[in-house]
Amino acid sequence: MDATTFWSLIDRCRPSGRDRGARRLAQALIDRLSEGPVEDTVAFAEHLSEAMARLGRAPLRHDLEGDDFLYRRAAVVAAGRAEYERILADPARFADSKDDTAQCLLLVPDRAYQQLTGRDWRRGHHYSYEQYHYEAGLPAGPDASDDDLIAAIRQRVAGRGLPPPASAADIAEFEHRVGHPMPALLRRLYLEVGNGGFGIWSCLSLTPVDAWFGDFEDLAEAYRIFSLPADDPWDESVPKGVVPLMDRGCCMWTMVDFRTPEGRIWDWDANDCCTLTSTTLTLADWLKGWLEGWIIPGPYSELRLHPAGCPDAGPAMSPEQYRERKVRICEPGP
Known part of the structure; x- marks a missing residue:
């Protein structure tokens, strides 16, 4: 055809x-x-x-x-x-x-x-069509600074009616709870953009606000619940310092590792054989992917760093490889 x-x-x-x-x-x-x-x-x-x-x-x-x-x-x-x-x-x-x-x-x-x-469809496509926006002038590539990202995110969320930014005291209190400093870029988002609501869908608020941006009232509640010991020995508890950031729906969460200064992104996906894994993404990569349209709310399968012995273990794509695959657009056919 x-x-x-x-x-x-x-x-x-x-x-x-x-x-x-x-x-x-x-x-x-x-x-x-x-x-x-x-x-x-x-x-x-x-x-x-x-x-x-x-x-x-x-x-x-x-x-x-x-x-x-x-x-x-x-x-x-x-x-x-x-x-x-x-x-x-x-x-x-x-x-x-x-x-x-x-x-x-x-x-x-x-x-x-x-x-x-008689079987379910289990193959990807050469093209990714779930991009959410195209915006000329959004930062791309390794040269985008944190200032570039903050400015672009402010532009993107201008019509969302986000709650006012959190305070430095709010951040300090949450850092004390987690036991690690908040990654600098995430800190700037809460201090300069808004107290939650930014992101592909909506990142959780740092403290309670009028609107909930997920299944939990704020980061503190989500962190407490995800850090509880698992009742089922097959379930995986979230390590201390890994903080749930955004509910992607369908039992999937994007998490950020406060133990790393760059904010390594972790993926919690109850649909995968390994519910919780780290990924090849940093927080900056994840935000660029949202702004450029190559990170979507769905699964992060190709970016997951599966532990040894996992049936799905295999080489994970780098952010650059993933971006190239997702945004490749060819000329129209004859």
């Missing part, structure tokens, strides 16, 4: 009239792809991920966050090649129809593959 066939298939399967969430389009595509061969489903998935990724890296004008941006881009693809290419040529058009979504389109490869093989 080449790009022309991919777009033709979408056109042939698109129903007339309103199709909320692209449910009918998705079902028609699943029915067609489940006729085989499986190579068509794999190729469809690659063309879909490429189209979504190219939209994710285009300077689209919008104020959407998270899944809203993801599903709106899917609606552009569902509308067909002509509309897709019009949006790429004139990104301002993207803001004209923010109410359109096509989340069901993203499920097509998984469902078709399952019907064809």
